Amino acid sequence: MKTLTTAALLLASLPFAAQAQQSTDAVQTARRLTGSILVEGKAYDYDQQLADGIGPRLTGSPNYERAVAWAQQQFRDLGLVNVHTEKFHMPALWEPEVLATGKTTAPREQTLHIYSLGWSPSTPEGGVRGNVLVIDDITDTAKIEAQRDKIHGSIVLVSMRGVTKYDVMLANVKKLAEFGAQAVLVPGRVNAVENAFGLTFDGSLSPLPMAQLSAEDYALIQRLLAKGPVSLEFSFKNRIRKDVEVENVIAEIRGRELPDEFVIVGGHLDSWHPGTGAQDNGTGVATVLETARAVAALGQPPRRTMRFILFGGEEEGLIGSHQYSIAHAQEAAHCDAVLVSDSGAEEAKGWLVMGRDDERESLTKLKPLLAGLGGDGISSDVQYAFDTDHAGFLLQGVPSLVLWTNFDEYMKLHHQPHDTFDSVNQHHLAQGVAVTAVTAYAIADSPTPFAKHLTPAEVEEMLKKAKNYDEYLALKNAGML
Numbered sequence: 001m002k003t004l005t006t007a008a009l010l011l012a013s014l015p016f017a018a019q020a021q022q023s024t025d026a027v028q029t030a031r032r033l034t035g036s037i038l039v040e041g042k043a044y045d046y047d048q049q050l051a052d053g054i055g056p057r058l059t060g061s062p063n064y065e066r067a068v069a070w071a072q073q074q075f076r077d078l079g080l081v082n083v084h085t086e087k088f089h090m091p092a093l094w095e096p097e098v099l100a101t102g103k104t105t106a107p108r109e110q111t112l113h114i115y116s117l118g119w120s121p122s123t124p125e126g127g128v129r130g131n132v133l134v135i136d137d138i139t140d141t142a143k144i145e146a147q148r149d150k151i152h153g154s155i156v157l158v159s160m161r162g163v164t165k166y167d168v169m170l171a172n173v174k175k176l177a178e179f180g181a182q183a184v185l186v187p188g189r190v191n192a193v194e195n196a197f198g199l200t201f202d203g204s205l206s207p208l209p210m211a212q213l214s215a216e217d218y219a220l221i222q223r224l225l226a227k228g229p230v231s232l233e234f235s236f237k238n239r240i241r242k243d244v245e246v247e248n249v250i251a252e253i254r255g256r257e258l259p260d261e262f263v264i265v266g267g268h269l270d271s272w273h274p275g276t277g278a279q280d281n282g283t284g285v286a287t288v289l290e291t292a293r294a295v296a297a298l299g300q301p302p303r304r305t306m307r308f309i310l311f312g313g314e315e316e317g318l319i320g321s322h323q324y325s326i327a328h329a330q331e332a333a334h335c336d337a338v339l340v341s342d343s344g345a346e347e348a349k350g351w352l353v354m355g356r357d358d359e360r361e362s363l364t365k366l367k368p369l370l371a372g373l374g375g376d377g378i379s380s381d382v383q384y385a386f387d388t389d390h391a392g393f394l395l396q397g398v399p400s401l402v403l404w405t406n407f408d409e410y411m412k413l414h415h416q417p418h419d420t421f422d423s424v425n426q427h428h429l430a431q432g433v434a435v436t437a438v439t440a441y442a443i444a445d446s447p448t449p450f451a452k453h454l455t456p457a458e459v460e461e462m463l464k465k466a467k468n469y470d471e472y473l474a475l476k477n478a479g480m481l
């Protein structure tokens with residue numbers, strides 16, 4: 001608060017909603033931002049440069065490092081200030097080196113559609129060979145302990161269906177390794193398509209080789225097991241580096257009146273490897289860059305600073321953003337809001353308030369600026385409350401918003417080989433950027449704060465009210481957040 005001017009302090013005593021009457025200035029600014037983004041915007045071009053030009057960006061990989069250099073250059077070209085990187089720690093980096101191959105060997109031979117899970121160690125020299133054992137419920141610790149002898153030497157098939165006790169799941173996967181299981185197989189997607197994910201939550205390696213089978217192969221093996229023993233063999237090799245520092249990318253447009261107060265506009269720069277991350281999260285990166293471009297082009301900075309951040313390590317457990325939020329905890333009180341884009345390039349409907357229903361009133365006051373864009377919706381859905389980079393800030397009590405898009409099509413392609421640039425809709429991407437830029441600028445330019453900062457007790461109360469406190473605890477105990 002020490003950085004606030006007297007006038008701002010006086011205004012700060014009025015709620016945001018009471019004074020967010022849309023002034024002519026606000027309307028004109030929104031008009032200019034929207035026009036610039038829709039007519040001459042570069043979001044589509046940014047996404048293509050990233051997805052086609054650089055390609056998939058596993059955290060810390062050479063491509064990720066190229067993307068870090070590229071993003072800094074874009075920010076510099078736009079004339080932003082304080083363009084820099086900040087390091088965060090990854091327990092391990094991971095990239096596929098030799099893709100997985102495998103087959104059933106009994107009762108008959110059949111090639112498997114099999115893929116290493118992210119952050120899995122390689123299979124041992126010569127691969128894995130053995131009988132399959134099914135564990136129905138990975139969270140049933142007593143049943144797993146009772147099968148200790150059977151687990152030894154087995155390839156364990158685990159359905160992850162409905163698992164929400166992530167901490168118990170992780171502890172029991174460790175148990176499977178201790179009991180001498182050779183590897184763990186989990187079901188993947190239908191149509192034999194790789195759907196990349198990992199089953200650790202903190203960027204560490206899983207304790208034994210883990211892979212996904214296509215949903216069809218998984219079902220076949222279950223049917224064969226109903227008739228008798230099934231054995232498999234498979235192998236894959238992953239390139240692993242331990243204890244590596246990776247970088248987030250940061251740039252700013254300094255505020256004209258309250259430069260020490262700031263609004264974060266963020267998204268993750270990293271992606272999975274099967275596609276090129278054009279939508280997860282190339283569109284989010286394009287949204288951050290294009291918002292920066294459009295605001296810089298206005299030549300009229302908002303009252304507060306706008307801080308643009310591209311995070312790494314999101315896909316492994318929100319690692320870059322979480323470590324950033326901790327490293328910057330002392331200035332969290334000066335962060336007016338965090339806006340994150342990470343749901344692909346379908347039409348934006350508005351904002352997810354992630355349990356912060358108190359933000360609704362402030363957002364409602366922005367409706368006149370957003371309704372014509374189709375982006376004035378407000379959703380209280382908390383299904384994805386811990387699924388992207390706002391989460392660390394949300395837990396610090398900082399007002400947090402995630403761009404709310406249609407994502408029916410997105411859910412069919414993210415983490416998969418067809419998350420590529422041809423799937424990106426230029427108009428929808430630009431519309432989402434316009435919603436983001438108008439909202440972020442209005443919050444940064446408001447004379448008063450967007451919403452209150454919650455105390456730890458209030459955060460806990462909010463999570464309990466939204467019924468996602470147990471999920472939060474499970475993720476925290478699993479090493480995330």
Ligand SMILES: [Zn+2]
Pocket residue numbers: 268280281314342388
């Ligand atoms: Zn994402």
